[in-house]
Amino acid sequence: MASTIRVRATANGDTTEVQALIQHPMDSGFVKDAQGQIIPPHFIQQLTFEHNGKAVFLANWGAAVSKDPYVKFSFKGAGKGDDLKISWVDNKGATDTTTAKIQ
Amino acid sequence: MRVRAILTSAVAALAAAALACAAASAIAAPDRPDPVADAKAFQNFFTRKFPKVKYEDFVNGPYSMNEDLHRQWEEKEQFPPYEFALEAGKEMFATPFKNGKTYADCFPNKGNGIRQNYPYFDEKEGKVVTLELALNRCREANGEAPYSYVKDEMAALTAYMAFTSRGNKMDIKIPDDPRALEAYENGKRYFYTRRGQLNFSCATCHVQSPGERIRAEILAPALGIMNAMPIYRSEWSSMGTTSRRFMTCNSQTRAVPLEPQSDEYRDVEYFLSYVANGLPISGPGARP
Amino acid sequence: MSMIRTRRAALAQSGNRFSDKIMLKSNMRNLVLAAVLLMTGVWPALAASEADYKAAFAAAEAAEKQADQLRNKWTTTEAQLAAAKKAAGAGDFDAATAAAREAEALAKASIFQATSEKERWKNMEIR
Numbered sequence: 001m002a003s004t005i006r007v008r009a010t011a012n013g014d015t016t017e018v019q020a021l022i023q024h025p026m027d028s029g030f031v032k033d034a035q036g037q038i039i040p041p042h043f044i045q046q047l048t049f050e051h052n053g054k055a056v057f058l059a060n061w062g063a064a065v066s067k068d069p070y071v072k073f074s075f076k077g078a079g080k081g082d083d084l085k086i087s088w089v090d091n092k093g094a095t096d097t098t099t100a101k102i103q
Numbered sequence: 104m105r106v107r108a109i110l111t112s113a114v115a116a117l118a119a120a121a122l123a124c125a126a127a128s129a130i131a132a133p134d135r136p137d138p139v140a141d142a143k144a145f146q147n148f149f150t151r152k153f154p155k156v157k158y159e160d161f162v163n164g165p166y167s168m169n170e171d172l173h174r175q176w177e178e179k180e181q182f183p184p185y186e187f188a189l190e191a192g193k194e195m196f197a198t199p200f201k202n203g204k205t206y207a208d209c210f211p212n213k214g215n216g217i218r219q220n221y222p223y224f225d226e227k228e229g230k231v232v233t234l235e236l237a238l239n240r241c242r243e244a245n246g247e248a249p250y251s252y253v254k255d256e257m258a259a260l261t262a263y264m265a266f267t268s269r270g271n272k273m274d275i276k277i278p279d280d281p282r283a284l285e286a287y288e289n290g291k292r293y294f295y296t297r298r299g300q301l302n303f304s305c306a307t308c309h310v311q312s313p314g315e316r317i318r319a320e321i322l323a324p325a326l327g328i329m330n331a332m333p334i335y336r337s338e339w340s341s342m343g344t345t346s347r348r349f350m351t352c353n354s355q356t357r358a359v360p361l362e363p364q365s366d367e368y369r370d371v372e373y374f375l376s377y378v379a380n381g382l383p384i385s386g387p388g389a390r391p
Numbered sequence: 392m393s394m395i396r397t398r399r400a401a402l403a404q405s406g407n408r409f410s411d412k413i414m415l416k417s418n419m420r421n422l423v424l425a426a427v428l429l430m431t432g433v434w435p436a437l438a439a440s441e442a443d444y445k446a447a448f449a450a451a452e453a454a455e456k457q458a459d460q461l462r463n464k465w466t467t468t469e470a471q472l473a474a475a476k477k478a479a480g481a482g483d484f485d486a487a488t489a490a491a492r493e494a495e496a497l498a499k500a501s502i503f504q505a506t507s508e509k510e511r512w513k514n515m516e517i518r
Binding site for chain 2: 462463464465466467469497500501504505508511512513515516517518
Binding site for chain 2: 006008019020021023066067068070
C-alpha cells in the first residue's frame with residue numbers, strides 16, 4: 001500500500017524547510033453521517049519528524065486538525081543528503097512511517 | 104378646419120408608421136445568437152474591469168482577485184491538497200473494466216490532453232455532452248455501473264483528465280446547427296437568470312461582484328471559472344465535480360438543485376466554457 | 392363653567408362614592424363587550440381545523456407543482472411544506488395551516504420569479 005505521507009525537505013544552508021501532506025480522515029468524532037449516526041473519532045495523535053535519531057518536530061494532535069493535514073516547518077542542523085524520518089500514530093493504534101532524503 | 108384635418112391625418116400617419124416599424128422589428132427574427140460576439144464582450148468585460156490581472160490568471164478564480172489569497176495559494180500548490188484524488192484518478196483511469204477494455208478506448212488520444220474539448224455538442228444526440236457524462240457513458244457502454252456525479256470517484260477521474268490537459272487552451276466548438284446554438288443560448292439564459300429565494304443569478308456573484316466577499320469568501324470571476332474544475336474545496340475537505348458545484352451554488356441561493364447533468368447544467372457548462380475559449384486549463388484546482 | 396358633556400363626566404365631578412361604583416360598572420361593561428367582540432372576531436383564526444389545513448396544503452402543493460414545471464422550486468418552500476406535514480401529523484393544525492399558507496406564498500413568489508425572469512435576465516447580460 002502506498003505511503004500516506006508525502007514529504008519534501010529542502011536544505012538551504014544550515015536551515016532545512018520541510019513540507020508534508022499526510023493522508024488521514026482525521027474524523028473528530030463530532031460529525032454525523034447521512035443516517036444520523038456519529039462517525040467515530042479517528043485521528044492522528046502523534047506525529048514525529050526525526051533527524052539523526054533526534055525529534056526535530058513533534059506534534060500532539062486532537063480532534064481539531066482537519067482531514068489530510070499539511071505541515072510546514074524549518075529546522076537547523078541538517079544538510080543535503082541527510083535522512084528525515086516521519087512517523088505517526090493515531091487513536092486506533094494505526095501507524096505509518098516513511099523516510100525522505102533532504103534535497 | 105383644414106389645418107386641423109391635415110394635422111390629425113399627419114399624426115395618424117406617424118402613429119401608423121411607428122406601429123408598422125415596431126411590428127416589422129418584432130416580425131424580423133429576434134437577434135440571432137452570436138456566440139463569437141458574446142465571447143469577445145464577455146472577455147473584454149473582465150479584462151477591462153481588472154486591468155492588472157494577467158489574462159491567464161483569470162482561471163485561478165478568487166486568487167486572481169486577491170493578492171494575499173494568491174500568495175497562500177502559490178504556497179499550497181507546492182503541495183496541493185488534490186494530490187490524493189489525482190493519484191486515485193490516475194489509477195482508476197488505468198484500471199481495465201471487467202470486460203478488459205479501458206477508459207482510453209472511449210476517448211480520442213486515449214483520453215490524454217483532451218479536457219479542453221469538453222463540453223461538446225453531439226449532433227447525433229442533439230445535446231451537449233460534458234466530460235463527466237462521457238465518462239459515465241463509457242462505463243455503461245462497458246457494462247459498469249455509472250458513478251455518482253457528485254462523489255469522489257467522478258471527481259478523481261476528471262481530476263486526472265484535467266491534469267493531463269493542463270495548459271491547453273479551452274477550445275469549445277459550436278457547430279453550425281440551430282440546436283447547438285439553442286443549447287448555447289439556454290446556457291447563457293440560465294447563467295443570467297435569477298433563482299432561489301435569495302434571487303441571485305450566477306451573474307449576480309460572478310459578473311457583478313468578483314473580488315468582493317460573500318460572507319467570508321472572495322468571489323471568483325465568471326471568466327475561466329470552468330477551467331480549474333474539478334476542485335478540491337477546503338470547505339468540503341474533498342474533491343468536487345462541476346455537477347457538485349452547480350448543485351451547491353443552487354442550494355446556496357435557496358433554489359432546489361436540479362438533477363446532476365440535467366439539460367440546464369450541461370448547457371450552462373457549455374456556455375461558460377465557450378466564452379472562456381483561449382484560456383488555459385488549470386485543473387484540478389484547489390479552492391477555499 | 393366647564394361643560395359636562397357626558398354622564399361619566401357628571402358622575403366624576405360629583406365625587407359621589409356611588410358614582411365611582413357606577414363608573415366602574417360601566418367601564419367593566421365596556422370591557423366585557425370589547426372582549427366578547429374581540430373573541431368572536433379572532434376565534435376562527437385561532438382554531439384551524441384539519442379541513443383548513445388540508446385546503447391550505449393542497450393549494451400550496453398545487454403552486455409548488457407549478458414551480459416545479461418551471462424548474463424553479465425554492466428550498467424554503469419545500470421546508471415549509473415539510474413543516475406543515477409534520478405539524479399536521481402531530482395534530483397541531485394551527486401551525487400546520489400557517490406553514491402551508493407560508494409555503495403557498497413562497498411557491499407563488501418562485502413562480503413569479505421564473506415568469507418575470509424570462510425577460511428580465513437580459514438586464515444582466517454582458518453585451
